[in-house]
Amino acid sequence: EVMSRETMRACLDVLERTEIPTLDVTGGAPEMNPNFPWLVAEARRLDRHVIDRCNLTILLAPGFDHVPDMLAESGVEIVASLPCYLAENVDLQRGDRVFEKSIRALQLLNSLGYGQPQSRLRLNLVYNPPGSKLPPPQAALEEDYRSQLRRRYGVEFNGLFTMTNMPIGRFLEELARGGQYDEYMQTLIGAFNPAAAAGVMCRTTLSVDWTGRLHDCDFNQILELGLAEDLPQKIGHFDHARLARRRISTGQHCYGCTAGAGSSCRGTIE
Template structure:
């Protein structure tokens, strides 16, 4: 895989600074039942990196901080970490909102048949990746047969009460462009998704989040191979919308890797742009967070950050406008 960092580091992206920490996004490991072209963490079935019990204990300590209200779990397929259910149960018992970034196909994998029931019991919010509502586009990006498994997963979640009135069980979908272009307007695309899925499969969901593909990892490498990296970066820069700056997810969120090291965001994590301890100048670890004042700390920026400010904006919660 080709390294995108040399093409990103000499950046003119504006300075930004941290606000109080509210959301902890935790990568439980790179093990996944899928291998997707757009995946910025290069996850797959052969990855062995998984978060350990000690690091999860450190995570739970940080969740006790007064401003922290959300635990956002990602991977890989976060559910494949053997400690996933233990962490979710502990967090929800503390009153923390838990989000699971689910690829949907995991719900039909052997050994995970009761996962939907677990989600329902713990009232986990599901953010499910479905990069298109058309089968050929999904299978082209994620692998043959993934679309049908995703549809089966959505039906299973609906049957359990997800996205149904009065249940409080939220099911949101995520759209990624299938090529080097920006996502369309989130509201109109959500309308299109809802109509297609309702008309064809009687599937319902709450919201659609549109997320811009970042010029890093597999996607960035493929752009370099195709000679389209500079063209895509120019698109991101030319589409920068300063109004999106205040809503950037890195301002009130931290990203934690499977070893417990701390980053401004999931994308910086993949680029190995570690936050530094202000006193020791060593890579900051989750166990040290409670001793560090994060307010107004500089956020590490490079050219990939234009992906979050381009057009309608992009974050783990969708468009920013």
């Protein structure tokens, strides 16, 4: 699944004729797309904020050693998943030595100015709770991460985004296998927060998949849930006025965004 340059061009054309402020690029590993540096350069030329959702380990992979400098020179914000500040928990979730590589990548980014006080280079981390729990309060966990990562590894970062595990994809399979689906949905529904519902990310963002198809959010994209049928379906048919007031395609999984303090691509909503 590799987005073509033509599809990227269609995204850039939309940026050029609208005032959409941010291009948020995610994967897999978006840095592996051969046109990624071109996409970043073009979006920055349009003076748009660019976010790279980075898995960190790619920054140390052979053939990608130019990427950290390119990101820093372009002023790209990095949002990176680090499910815990303890090696054993990360390796258990993500695989052997992932924690050690992630820390090395964070130290490399810090050496380029990322996450440092006074620097314009933003480095944010993402936390997902293990299993079927809701995330703990974001501000307190951010302080734990900050003190632990600083003391143990000398790592600095700007912010921590806590995200609720959405009942889709692999996590949904896990819940089903463990007979926990109903219980998890009751937890999400019981924690419904109208204030969080008012700020769900689909109200201000649009997802473009690798083929150029539009979705209300990343989660709908994973579920292959497209926009409502009467709306433009591909980025090449983008119509700002119609899409800005669109009716969003929702489902049971949306309770993941509205539980507790809410959950979005920038952490809690409230």
